[in-house]
Amino acid sequence: MHVFPGLALARSAQGYSRLGPDFLTELSPEPVPGPHWVAHSEPCADLLGLAADWRSPEALALLSGNGGGAGNGIGWASVYSGHQFGVWAGQLGDGRALHIGEIENKGQRFELQLKGAGRTPYSRMGDGRAVLRSSIREFLCSEAMAALGIPTTRALCITGSSLRVRREDVETGAIVTRVAPSFLRFGHFEHFAHHGLLPQLQQLFEHVLDQHAPECRDAAVPAAALLERISRQTASLMADWQAVGFMHGVMNTDNMSMLGLTLDYGPFGFMDGFDPGHVCNHSDHQGRYAYARQPNVAFWNLHALAQALIPLVPGAPETASEPLLAALESYREAFPAEMLGRLRAKLGLVSSLPQDRELADDWLKLMAAHHTDYTIAWRRLGSFDSSAGASNEAMRDLFVDREAFDAWAQRYRARLQAEASSDVERRKRMTAVNPAVVLRNHLAEGAIRLAREGDFTEIERLLKVLQRPFDEPVLASDAGFPPDWAAQLEVSCSS
Ligand code: AMP
Ligand code: MG
Numbered sequence: 255m256h257v258f259p260g261l262a263l264a265r266s267a268q269g270y271s272r273l274g275p276d277f278l279t280e281l282s283p284e285p286v287p288g289p290h291w292v293a294h295s296e297p298c299a300d301l302l303g304l305a306a307d308w309r310s311p312e313a314l315a316l317l318s319g320n321g322g323g324a325g326n327g328i329g330w331a332s333v334y335s336g337h338q339f340g341v342w343a344g345q346l347g348d349g350r351a352l353h354i355g356e357i358e359n360k361g362q363r364f365e366l367q368l369k370g371a372g373r374t375p376y377s378r379m380g381d382g383r384a385v386l387r388s389s390i391r392e393f394l395c396s397e398a399m400a401a402l403g404i405p406t407t408r409a410l411c412i413t414g415s416s417l418r419v420r421r422e423d424v425e426t427g428a429i430v431t432r433v434a435p436s437f438l439r440f441g442h443f444e445h446f447a448h449h450g451l452l453p454q455l456q457q458l459f460e461h462v463l464d465q466h467a468p469e470c471r472d473a474a475v476p477a478a479a480l481l482e483r484i485s486r487q488t489a490s491l492m493a494d495w496q497a498v499g500f501m502h503g504v505m506n507t508d509n510m511s512m513l514g515l516t517l518d519y520g521p522f523g524f525m526d527g528f529d530p531g532h533v534c535n536h537s538d539h540q541g542r543y544a545y546a547r548q549p550n551v552a553f554w555n556l557h558a559l560a561q562a563l564i565p566l567v568p569g570a571p572e573t574a575s576e577p578l579l580a581a582l583e584s585y586r587e588a589f590p591a592e593m594l595g596r597l598r599a600k601l602g603l604v605s606s607l608p609q610d611r612e613l614a615d616d617w618l619k620l621m622a623a624h625h626t627d628y629t630i631a632w633r634r635l636g637s638f639d640s641s642a643g644a645s646n647e648a649m650r651d652l653f654v655d656r657e658a659f660d661a662w663a664q665r666y667r668a669r670l671q672a673e674a675s676s677d678v679e680r681r682k683r684m685t686a687v688n689p690a691v692v693l694r695n696h697l698a699e700g701a702i703r704l705a706r707e708g709d710f711t712e713i714e715r716l717l718k719v720l721q722r723p724f725d726e727p728v729l730a731s732d733a734g735f736p737p738d739w740a741a742q743l744e745v746s747c748s749s
Contacts, residue, residue, distance in 0.1 A: 261304060261313045263355030266363060268465055270436065271330050271353065276454050278330040283319030283352050284372030284382070286427060288416030290314070292386070292705065293713045295397045297721060298408045298433060303359035309411075316354070317431050318413040319371040329354040331374035335448055336441030336508030337558050339542055342448070346441060346508050347376025350384060351432070366410070367432040383419045386412075387702050388749030389428035390713055391693075392519040394701070396432070398693045398720035399516050404494040405487075406516040407434040412713075421748045426706075434515060436466060440559040441508035447562035459566050466513060477566035478577035485556055485585040487514025492549045493592035497600060498692060499525030499628040503535035504747065505543050505551045507558045521745040524692040526736045527625035528618070537747040549593075553585050599687045600632055601666070602680035605673045613669055620662050624653045627735055629692050636684035638663070640670045640677055689723035690733040696740035697732065 265271055271278060291314060299308060315321060331348035352371040357364050369392070370384030384392075389412050396409035410431040417427035446455035462480065463471050473479030491514050495502065502509070503521035511517040523534030530546035538544075543551060560578040567574035597614035598606065621631055634649055646663060653659040670680070691697075693716075701712040719727050727733050 261308045261310070261316070261357075263316075263357060263366065266356045266358070268363070269356050269365065270332065270438070270461065273457060273461060276451070277458070278332045278353075279375045280328060280330045281352070281374060282321065282328055283354075283368055285320045286318055286415035286417045286429075288414075289318035289320055290414050292412040292414040292428060292710050293390075293393060293717065294411035295393070295409060295717065297400070298397065298410045301359065301408065302357045302364060302410070302433065304357075314413060317368065317411060318415060318429055319352070319368055329368070329371075331376055332437075332442065333376060333445060334439050334441035334508055335445035336439070336506055337444070337555070338506040338508070339538070339540070340554075343506070343508070345376070345445065346378075348374055349377040349380050350374070350382040351437070353437075362435065364433050364435060365437060367434075367437060368429050369432055370427060370429040381419065383417065383427045384429065384749060385419050385421055385425040386414055386428040386705060387425060388520065389430045390702050390705055391522070391698050392430050392432075394698060394713065394717060394720060395519045395522060395693050396430075396516075397717060398723065399500070401721045401723050402494075402498055402689060402692075404498070404500075404516060405491055405514055407432050407437065407511075409433065434511075434513070434517075436511075436513055437517070438462065438466075438512040439508050439517070440510040440512065440555055440562070441506075442512070443559060443562040444507060447565060452565050455562075455565055459563075462512060475567055475577040477563045478581040481556070481560055481563055481578055482581040482584045484512060484514060484559070485582060486588050488552050488556060489549075489585050489588035490514065490592050491516065492552050492589055493596045495548060496545075496593060497596035497687075498689060499528075499545070500692075501525070501532065501534040501543070501545050502548065503538065503543055503745070505548060505555065507555045510552070510555050510559075520749050521747055523745060524694050525628040526694060526740065528621040528628040528631070529625060530618075530622055534745060535747065536744045549589050553582075553589075556582055556585055596687075600635075600684065601669075602636065602675065602684040603669070603673065604675070604683075607669070607672065609669070613665055616662055616665075620653070620658060623658070624655065626652045629689065629694075630733075630735065632688040633685075633690055633733070636681045636688055638666065638677075640667045640675065640680075642667075686724055690726050691719055691723050693720060694736055694740065695743045695745060696736050699740075699743055 329352040331352055333347040335345050336343055351367045351369045353367050373382035393409040393412045396406055399406040410433050412428050412430050414428045418424050419427040467480055470476045470479035501523045509518040521535035531544050533541040533544045560582055564574045631652055650656045650659050701716050704712045719732050
């Protein structure tokens with residue numbers, strides 16, 4: 255156990271590490287030269303209940319993988335497998351993430367993980383490191399998603415180092431301290447099922463039921479209840495992503511959280527000009543993880559999880575898949591309902607009418623046809639003047655074919671009148687769900703370029719803005735159109 259001023263880490267008897275050597279390997283992080291603080295998140299520190307003085311020299315050493323203090327930083331890396339780009343990839347695991355312990359606050363337990371802390375037995379060809387660039391992106395996006403109200407792993411801080419890390423170019427290494435109740439992935443279950451390690455699969459299942467889904471125990475078929483639970487959580491998460499225009503970029507089953515959290519930020523992106531076919535990851539040549547495909551990919555991934563759960567269903571193997579298939583159906587029912595709920599809220603509607611789906615779909619089609627900026631168009635729609643004859647110039651300006659906008663606006667106006675909507679009240683509702691600021695690539699890039707020169711002030715400034723995404727930012731450009739150079743930014747799996 256580490257006891258530092260303000261940062262006390264323990265290894266809980268209920269945590270994943272109790273499962274033992276079939277599930278993880280114990281090891282220490284590899285120390286780095288020149289450790290220093292790059293950024294930290296106050297809301298995440300509050301979530302953990304850390305004292306104001308938590309950023310001590312000992313904490314810096316611990317969170318850069320340089321140990322220090324009691325316990326000497328012994329951590330563990332877990333083994334998992336998974337499907338990558340639709341193909342079975344075999345054994346993977348925490349190749350560059352090391353669990354260093356847990357913190358309990360207000361009855362909730364959180365695991366802390368150092369991403370980029372050095373090689374593990376699961377590193378395969380990798381160096382176990384993460385570069386400053388990708389660490390800044392993961393840190394900012396984790397905290398931005400949380401502020402948008404979207405389930406996600408959190409990020410406490412980034413520590414930098416002078417370690418040279420080779421990617422396309424030589425960059426410097428950094429470590430993100432990630433925080434979550436659990437980093438369990440679909441791939442953890444797939445691992446034990448695929449390798450026929452049934453006692454371990456059962457043990458993992460019991461652990462998840464105990465720690466994360468106790469209500470599933472009482473169900474007729476607990477494995478099906480767990481699958482239904484995660485199907486519904488994933489449906490809600492996909493609706494959240496689609497609603498804010500978030501693209502994960504690498505929705506492999508090893509990046510899918512068993513708790514329905516957004517997990518493993520790599521080549522993610524937020525939609526600029528609306529294109530449902532947009533692929534944010536330049537390594538994804540087939541466009542498997544295009545924006546519009548995400549909800550179906552999630553369903554595919556849930557199928558892979560269901561396969562892994564078959565041995566956990568009591569009874570004859572021929573009939574074991576039946577309750578699981580039934581549980582999967584809950585996704586098909588939940589996702590459209592969740593999505594329609596998000597779209598209604600984004601349109602500022604309070605009642606439900608049968609034509610809402612078509613109204614929302616036609617709005618999305620209109621934006622797609624004009625490549626309208628997704629975030630700005632939704633945000634401006636909040637200021638839509640529904641009085642007869644209002645011209646709504648600020649909205650019309652977003653569309654080349656103004657008559658096409660007018661035709662849709664006429665229907666929107668009629669729909670608002672049907673529920674006697676007040677523009678003032680509707681605007682308040684819409685401002686609270688349609689963010690002004692999302693972490694567009696060019697915003698992250700601005701912070702990265704300065705950080706490479708040793709100036710971390712833009713990370714801090716941007717973090718503050720992203721922590722209040724529904725407020726109009728002081729700097730109008732944070733909520734503005736992306737600059738022309740943003741189109742040239744390429745984000746790939748290299749991180
Ligand atoms: P990702 O695409 O980042 O989700 O990673 C897929 C797998 O590759 C996981 O098992 C990671 O731990 C591993 N991995 C990715 N990058 C590295 C690296 N630089 N060193 C070691 N393992 C890595
Ligand atoms: Mg991953």
